[in-house]
Each structure stands twice: as C-alpha cells, then as structure tokens.
Amino acid sequence: MDESVYRFAEFALSPGGRRLSLAGVSVALPPKTFDALCLLVRKRGELVAKEEFLRTLWPGVYVTEANLTNIVVDLRKLLGKEAVQTVAKFGYRFTLPVAGEAGIDQAAYESFVRGKELMAERSLESIQRARDLFMICVAADPQFAKGWAWLGRASRVLEKFKGDRPLTPNVAVAAFQRAFAIDPDSACAHNFYTQLQVDTGQGMQAMNRLAARIKTRGEDAETLAGLVQVLRCCGMLEESVAAHRKAKALDPTVKTSVAHTVFLQCDYASVFEHYVGKQYYLDVAAWVAMGQRERGLTLLRVRIAEQPELGPWMSALMGSLLAVLEGRREDALRLVERARSVYEPEGVFYFARHCGMLNEAASAVELIGRARREGFWSSETLERDSAFDGVRSGVEFQAEIAEAKGMEARARAEFEMV
Template identity: 30%
Template sequence: MPAAAYRFGPFELRPGEHILLKDGARVPLSPKAFDLLHLLVERRGALLEKQALLAAPWPDTFVEEANLSVQVAAIRKALQPDADGVIETVSKRGYRFTAPIEEVLPDQDESSQVVRLLVLPLRVLAPNLEAEFLSRSLPDAIASTLTAIPWLSVRAPFDLYGRRPQDGTSIAADADVVLEGSLGELSGQTCVMLRLLRAPSGVVLYTEQATVGPGTLHDLQGRVSRELARQLSSHFGRVEPAGSSSGGPATPGAYVLYLRANQLAYETSQWAAAQELYEAALREDPQYAPAWARLGRCHRVIAKFEAPATEAQDAFSRAEAALTRALALDPDLSLAHNLYAQLEVDLGRPEQAMLRLVSRLGAHPHAPDLFAGLVHVLRYCGLLDLSIAAHRCARALDATVPTSVHHTWWMKGDPERALGETFGDIGYMPGLALASLGRDREAVAALRWRERETTDTRVRCYLVSLRALLEGQRDESLEALQRLRVPVDAEARYYVARTYAALGEHDLAMEELTQVVDGGFLCHETFARDPWLSVLHADARFAPVVARARARSERAAVEFARAGGTTRLRA
C-alpha cells in the first residue's frame, strides 16, 4: 500500500496532495522539484544514478544534467537549515536520500484522504429572472474556484465537460460536505443564503447571507470561496490553500457577463449567444483568464458540431488561440488545461492531451473530471486497459461522474459491458452494442426510438446509418453517411469507416480509416479484429495503416509511463 505521507525531521511529504510541510506549514517547491524529492524519498538509502533520474517519470521530463542539478539545489534550499545529511551527492554518479523516514499509511492519517464537496443549485424562493440566473451560475463559479484545492473533490451543478445539471439529492450520500442555499428577495433586492453542512449529520459548519447586485457578485464569490477553503481546512485537518490562482475580472460588469455566458454555454442552442457574452466580458477585461478558457470551449464545440466544413478549421484555430491566451495569463488554471486537452484530442493530438491531464493530476489528484478525461484520451491513444483503469479511478472519487468507458469496452470486444455503461450516450452505442451481441431486432428498435427523440441533424445521421444498415437498407445508410459531411472526431470517423466497409464501399472505408489514424484514433487491436473491417485485410493499404496506429500507440504508452500516469492510476 503506498504511503499517504513520509516524515523526516520537521518535514512531512504528502504525495497525494503534492505538498511538502515543515512543522505543519507549507514549503514552496516547484512541481519538478517535488517529484524529484518524492522519488528520492521513495528510494531512500539507494543510489539513484543520474541517467535514471534524467529518465524519471515526470510530466515535463528533464533533458539536461544541468537541470537535474538545479532541481536538487532547489530541494536543498527548501529544506534549509535542515538540509545537512538529507541528500548525499555521489560524485559523477547520482544522489542518495539518507535521512530516517517514517511512513504514514492511509489508515494512519485521515488527512491524506480526499474531502468530497457537493455544491447544489440554489433554491429559488422568489422566482424572477435574476434569481433564476444566479441559482446555478453562482454555485458553479464558486465550485470552479474550489477545484484548485488538491485535497478536495468538487461536484457542482455543471462540470468542465459540459454535462447537464444534476439533482444533488440523489448523490449527497456520497459527499462529506454539502454547500446548499437559497435565493429570495429582501426589500426589493436579491438575497443569497448559503450553508455548508457536514454529511450525513447535517451539522452546519458555516453560513453566509448577503444581498447582491451586479457590482457585488464577484466580491461575494471571492469571500465565500476563501471562507469555504478556510472552514474545510479547519474541520478536516488540511493545509489551508493559498487561494485561487486566477484573480477576478477588473470590473463587476465583466463578471456578470461571464456568469451569464456560463449559464448559456451548456445549452446547445445557446452556444453562439454564450460566445458573444464571453467576448463582451473580455472587451471589458482582456486579462480575465477564465473567460478566455470558456470562450475557447465555445469556439471548439461550435467548430465540432455546428460550423460548416469550410469554417470548422478557423473555429478550431480560434479555440486554440483563446485557450493559449488563458494559459499565458494563468499557467495553473485547471479549467483551461482541461478544456485544452479536449481540443487537443479533436485536433489529432491525443498524446499531448494525455500528458496534460497526467500533469494536472500531479497537483489535483482527487479530481474525478481529470480521470474521466483520461478515459477518453487513453482510448484514443489505443491504451484500452489504461482507459478502463482511469474510469475506475474516476468512479472511486465520484460514483456518478459520466465517462465514455462504454466506447472503451466496445473497442475491447466486450459489448455486454459496453451496453451496461451507455447511460447518457447519444443513442449510437446502445444500438451498436446490441447488434454486436446478435440482437439486431432490439438494436433497430433502440435506434429508431432515439431517432425520434433527437433534434440534432448529425446525431440522427449516425443513428440512421447504423439502423438502415442493420435493416438491409443500403441506399438509406449510404445517404445518411454522405449527409454527415465532416465527422466530428477521429473516433466517429472509425464508426463511419466500418459502416462503409459493411456496405461494400471498400475504397471509402479505407480512405476513412486512413483519416482515423491520421486524426489520432489509434485502437489498432480493434481495427485488426473488427469483423466489419475484415474485407479490407486484402487491401495493400490496410496493414500499413494499422502498423502506423500500433507504433504511435506504443510510443504513447511509453510517454504515459514516463509521465507517471501508471502510478496515478494505481494510487
């Protein structure tokens, strides 16, 4: 069992929280230096050769010996005046950690465990437009700030991956603390009442009551977020965080525009309106990093699901520019890193997305959304077993967090398990899984039902293409595939490729499969055993395409291990 903490002298190293303490106070240490110290402590007493350290599994690998010396010097400086006899230098060879160590196992130290916070939408006691707007946007903004705390797992009305608001009453049992509240009117002003409750006892840990207007919203969010961090640190014996890495906007007006945009950004029909509000907020304050990050998401989803083929690439470019700007303003903004990882997958760079998410887990090891993102990204990299492990990590932190593991199970050749995980799917995977189990009649019924329910043209095209194929309606299936024009991502192109192959359109299938691999979807084992693709095996182009996918997937596996990803999934 991995240690929850390592104690030596006045110091305590907590790997799960990525912090070093001295007499209970945080000691500043860069992520690289922390990971190096952690490695030395884990291998205490052993000589760690420089070459082994240079190849150690850090998110941003050292490439020169001088960099290693710089990090060792930073560790020694952080340990002063107690550094003597802690790290021994063995000339021309490497380093050895020599101080006595006390390991603290997880069941010995509750402070190493994650604190689970559920942030509920506010109850509206006096319905009006202002109250409806604040009921979800204010809790969402507070929750986004608190996600920066490494020992805290936050569930909120919305999450970074854009799933719909949840009813918190059904999931409160899995929380340690709950933030709830209400909105009403007092003397014509909107009044906010917030309470932090210990679960399941309902003991009140903190309350806040305030009247709010456009000019005071951000002050309220900042005050509540700081006080919540203080209260949680005190009640659960944690180190109080220094605060959010991202400050607020320069003007109250920019903040109100930002919150209103957040409210709209999760409704498909309102993406363009949300984009305009983010742009308006940034005209008032061009330095507000979260607005740049969420603007990037708007550009991305519009490019992926709505933009005509001739405009999609420009929209993706605008998305990348906005997210790059957000990270330039605030390099530690988790929101921007998470959203950028999604964009990198869409742009055919799943390896970069994978490393970005693993790096974020170093600072935020209890974030279920990061593990949920890895489920998606690792599947694209062809690392199916690791994708499933990431799903299990996500669900261990949050039993309700949605992931795309149903696609992973199907790619693994287990449609039964895929069928059991399809809640929230667009409707394609239930039909595909049923068909893979030989239950074509049920598959057709499920697809037809979903066709009637959806208003999304592209989604309907996918559903029709599969349903018509199963019914033997070749022309209808082909027409649906051609209406798709631009599949939304490389995985979707794979489903298109195999459908073309089953329809006997071998050249179109091969062209699509080539685009699948070029676009960064690397499930080479699935390609090789997919019965619908077996008709392509005689094509001279098939084997080289699969080989390219295999080689790239194998490189991704090495990079994932070097970045510490396998360790994160075992923790």
C-alpha cells in the first residue's frame, strides 16, 4: 500500500500528490473541493466545524457558508449521500471507514490501531500491551503526533493504576511534549494531557488552556471531553455536565468522564447510563449510595475475585469499600492509609468518602483537604452526599465546605474571563 494514501470505499486519496482516484482512475476535483475532502478524511469520524473549513479553504477571505454547502453537495454526489454527515449548526463529519493515515508508515499505523483497541479493553494487561505497541509505532514513525499522544495516555494510566514509577511519568510527559511539538493543535493530545494535568494538581492550568483553545478554534468534542473532567475537579459540576452534552452533540461516539460528575451530584441513577465499558468501582459505589448495599457488595466481591490485575491503587479503593460494607472497620482504615501513596486527587476524595461512611471525621477531613490542595474539590458533594452525613456537622468539615466554595468561585471567575 502506498504509505501516503488514504483508502475508503473504492477511492484512494493522496493529499501530498493532490490526487484522488476511483478504482485506479483519476478523479478531477476543484482545488477547494479537494482540500475539503482532505480535511474531512484526515478527521474521519470527528466533527469538522464550519469555522475550520472556512479558515482552511479561504484563509483571510470572507465567504458565505453557501460556498461550503456547495462543496459538500458535490462531495456527496461523488462519494454517496451518507459519506458526509451534517451536524446541524456545527459542521460535517466523514463517515466512511478509512484505511491508513497519509504520510504515516503503514506498519506504524497498524500498531497504532491495535494499540487503541487494546486501550478500550481497560485492563492493566491490555494497556501494558497497548503502550508497547505505541512505542513500536513512534519508533517506526517519529513524526506521528497521535501515536505520541496515545503513548502518553497509556503511560499515564499505567503510572496511576499499576504504580509504574518513576519511569512512566517521564515517558508520559515526554510523549505529550513530542505530540505537541509535531502538532500543537492535536485534539486528542489536548484531551489526554488534561488528564495528566488534573491528576498532578494542575487542573486550573488545564481549564485555562482548554478554554483558550475553544475561544480561538471553536468547540470540538475532544476538547470538551477534557473540560468535562477539569470542570468537575474544580467543583463546577453543572458546567461539566453541559460540556459533556455539547461533546456528545458534536460527536456521539466521544467518551467522557461525566459518570463521575453525576456521581458527585448525587444523581446516582444516571451513573449507570454513562459508566460504560469494563467496570470497576463507580457503579458499585452508586448502588451503595442508593441504599442497595447487598447488590453493591455482591458486585464488589465478584469483581475483586475475578480481576486480580487491579493494581495497588484500584485494589486499595475497592478493598476499602468492601471492608466498609462488611463491617471490617480496621481493615478499611488500613486500606485507606494507602491513599497516602495515591497520586490522583479525585481518587483521594473517594477514599475520604469511605472515612465518612465510617464516621471517621478526622481522617475524612484530612483527605478532603489533601484532595483540595492537590487540585480537587466539590462543595456540592460535601453538602449533599450521604456518605458524609455522620461527619458533616463538624467545624473542620464545614471549613472544608467553605474552602471548596471559595475555590469554585475563583475557578468560575477565571473560566469566564478566558
């Protein structure tokens, strides 16, 4: 296969050679139509905003959207009505399956695709294999920005859940830096890097970066997915849900972490709608919060027994909840102690909930304060979550609510100013 060619249906598209062929026969396209097709194919499956088309096809020139509409009509006549999907009021999406990535070594691209498939399985073993494939991918083609972004993502997940320190943080950071150096506008790199920033206490910086990106480039699903997480961690829960809805309107296939947002809103029934794929902790915690302790307990026992590869972080989180539900207080507190080695503020907050369920006010306040200092707070959860009912009246707990509200006000003001 030509390494510089995209293939879809019976077509072959060479952006560098500015050639489109159908079953080996060249197809003549006007320059703007060809450029529009290249943009759509490069971002296949993703929404391409009208503003991006206008910037790309007519830089610095004012034209009406009718020019773009005519181009899309011509492409549909050539490729079929369903090839270019209209996303009302926003833009268009290329829907045909595409093989290859122009300019990317084919072997590297195959490793990349397989790595993404393994990441979707969400087990530590599959993510380890995915990381190895992404390393092979970028070694074969060092200019493949998406490969570097996914390598950063896989490395960060392993660092967080498996405890691969200190190697993988360096790999993750270096991988993201490389991705941005090659393609500063890479949407997936911006999304994945946000997750690393949030985990390492840089949520406000991530929020400002994503807000500025949207202001200059317009909304895209990946950037909004990043905002779902970062707004949640800044206690802006309604705004987090709104970002999720916008992301889904732009791209129904995009994955966000909104299940955690609705959990913090104490909207536990909605957790099950959004918590998809391989499941670990969150749906169990939701069942328990809804008063279905036995159901949650049964699920938790089965998952711990059937998933020995949980890793130290998730093992401690799930094990401590199990001990709480089984009435093994000392075991639960011993496992909560492992939160001291957890490098993710939202995870620390979940451990604080377990302390609240045990009426351990001092430990709960300590962990809530640590989560806040490291970049996670939610006054709404502290005020409403029944896990904290036994400790909420304490002076120190009330002080944490006040601190969270102050942080939320500052974050909201900063977000609105970008």
